[in-house]
Amino acid sequence: MAGTGQRNNTLINPLAAQAMEKFKYEVAQELGIQIPQSGYYGEMTTRDTGALGGHMVRKMVEAYENSLAGTGNQNQQY
Template structure:
């Protein structure tokens, strides 16, 4: 987001767009409205936690699938 106030630093800067897209997809699936101005201070903590938790689950799933696919090449 353009007004991202997070202090988190991405290791791969090109991942920002993909992570933002994932955030919007997860929020939409959960029925949570993301603020258009990028300011999350008025959101309920529970909602931001649900979004973050679901993003984490998805990223772990993606990593596990990637590792499972790369392990088949090791044999």
């Protein structure tokens, strides 16, 4: 789809936006990635943004699998 511009990934639950931002900063800190204060990611490397997103997804899948299995930290909020 050429020429569509930037995509806007909308959360299914808009109330989760603040928790997702907090989660993003926590994961970035774990990985040693500095998130721009301006919120503009255009100056970050693709490697860093990919690592950040990939790690977030892995942690969310792990948390969901743990909730299905009835194990792990069920009080964790993201």
